[in-house]
Amino acid sequence: xxxxxxxxxxxxxxxxxxxxxxxxxxxxxxxxxxxxxxxxxxxxxxxxxxxxxxxxxxxxxxxxxxxxxxxxxxxxxxxxxxxxxxxxxxxxxxxxxxxxxxxxxxxxxxxxxxxxxxxxxxxxxxxxxxxxxxxxxxxxxxxxxxxxxxxxxxxxxxxxxxxxxxxxxxxxxxxxxxxxxxxxxxxxxxxxxxxxxxxxxxxxxxxxxxxxxxxxxxxxxxxxxxxxxxxxxxxxxxxxxxxxxxxxxx
Ligand code: NDP
Ligand code: 8X3
Numbered sequence: 001x002x003x004x005x006x007x008x009x010x011x012x013x014x015x016x017x018x019x020x021x022x023x024x025x026x027x028x029x030x031x032x033x034x035x036x037x038x039x040x041x042x043x044x045x046x047x048x049x050x051x052x053x054x055x056x057x058x059x060x061x062x063x064x065x066x067x068x069x070x071x072x073x074x075x076x077x078x079x080x081x082x083x084x085x086x087x088x089x090x091x092x093x094x095x096x097x098x099x100x101x102x103x104x105x106x107x108x109x110x111x112x113x114x115x116x117x118x119x120x121x122x123x124x125x126x127x128x129x130x131x132x133x134x135x136x137x138x139x140x141x142x143x144x145x146x147x148x149x150x151x152x153x154x155x156x157x158x159x160x161x162x163x164x165x166x167x168x169x170x171x172x173x174x175x176x177x178x179x180x181x182x183x184x185x186x187x188x189x190x191x192x193x194x195x196x197x198x199x200x201x202x203x204x205x206x207x208x209x210x211x212x213x214x215x216x217x218x219x220x221x222x223x224x225x226x227x228x229x230x231x232x233x234x235x236x237x238x239x240x241x242x243x244x245x246x247x248x249x250x
Contacts, residue, residue: 005221006030006077008057008115009084010050011038013184014134017214018081023049025218030074032057032066032084057084057111058103067118079221080119081132082112085152087190090145101148108152116163123172130173132217133160137180137233141241153178157231164230173228175220180235182208205238 005022009015010031019029023046032055033039039052051074053066085108088100112133123129138146139153160176167174187198213234220229 002026002028003078004028004030004074004076005079005081006032006115006119007081007083008032008055008111010042010052011035013186014179014182014210014213015081015083016042017210018083018217019046019050021211021214021218022079022221027079028074030070030077057115058106060110060114063111063114064118067115075122076126077119077122078128079130079132080116080123081134081217082115082156083132083134084111085134087138087149087186088192090190092145093147096145096147104148104152108149109155112156113159124167124170127171129171130175130221131160131163132220133174133176134213135160135176135178135231137178137235139178140233143242161230164228171225173225175217175229176231177213177217177220178231178233179208179213180233180239182210182213182236184210206236208234208236 005027007015007018007022007029010019010029011033015031015033019031019042023029027049029046029050030053031039031042031050032053034054034056036054039054043050043052051071055062055066057063086104088103089096091097116131133156135156136150136153138150139157142150157176157178160174164174181201183202187201188195191197216232216234220232223229
């Protein structure tokens with residue numbers, strides 16, 4: 001029987017590539033996202049390998065209903081990939097939009113928790129499963145304008161470690177994946193449709209590609225059941241560390 005993987009946010013970027021990689025390997029995918037046209041496009045491509053569910057992960061009631069109402073053949077989720085997420089804005093804390101902060105918290109933190117809570121009981125009952133959370137290097141390293149986005153990804157890291165602690169004895173694996181700069185729709189979303197600004201982010205260097213992250217997740221999923229990758233931080237080779245800043249008065 002095919003293994004089943006639930007991926008949140010398959011309408012672009014990492015999620016879409018992960019759906020392709022897992023489908024190529026014979027998995028059945030449950031793919032979610034808000035944009036129906038993009039879900040339909042991916043369904044046309046992956047056909048019977050993909051079951052799509054239009055879902056906003058911020059909608060608690062809808063998340064639990066969606067998981068409860070999955071067709072019988074998709075109910076036994078072997079792998080959950082909490083991928084849906086976003087950054088909004090790059091302003092410093094003083095000028096940042098409070099509503100942007102709330103949307104990031106509602107999506108990257110609360111949405112991830114709702115989906116995890118809805119899927120976990122069945123994994124625990126079966127004493128089997130693997131939860132991937134897509135964190136970010138922004139959860140480890142501060143940068144200007146990273147403020148709440150980075151903080152949501154620190155939450156993802158610490159929640160992943162604590163989840164793993166709570167799940168001892170269940171055989172369920174938990175892995176936090178922390179990518180650096182990757183060319184997806186991430187920057188278009190962050191710059192709120194300012195295409196020029198979004199493209200500039202990826203100019204002049206080779207960023208990570210969605211397929212890089214998809215292959216890393218798939219590789220980790222294929223490790224033997226006794227191997228748990230807790231955290232993995234991945235950057236494009238040209239991205240590294242800036243050091244600490246000293247603001248001098250003269
Ligand atoms: P994209 O913008 O390309 O994809 C984001 C996906 O998340 C889309 O499918 C989008 O679907 C979905 N999504 C966003 N909000 C919601 C919501 N409220 N409900 C349901 N789905 C939602 O970006 P990436 O592929 O880059 O991002 C995927 C994850 O990777 C995110 O968690 C991001 O923070 C993280 N990340 C990205 C990095 C990068 O540089 N690109 C680096 C490190 C981490 P839809 O709009 O259709 O709802
Ligand atoms: C996205 C990576 O460095 O733009 O999570 O914050 S970064």
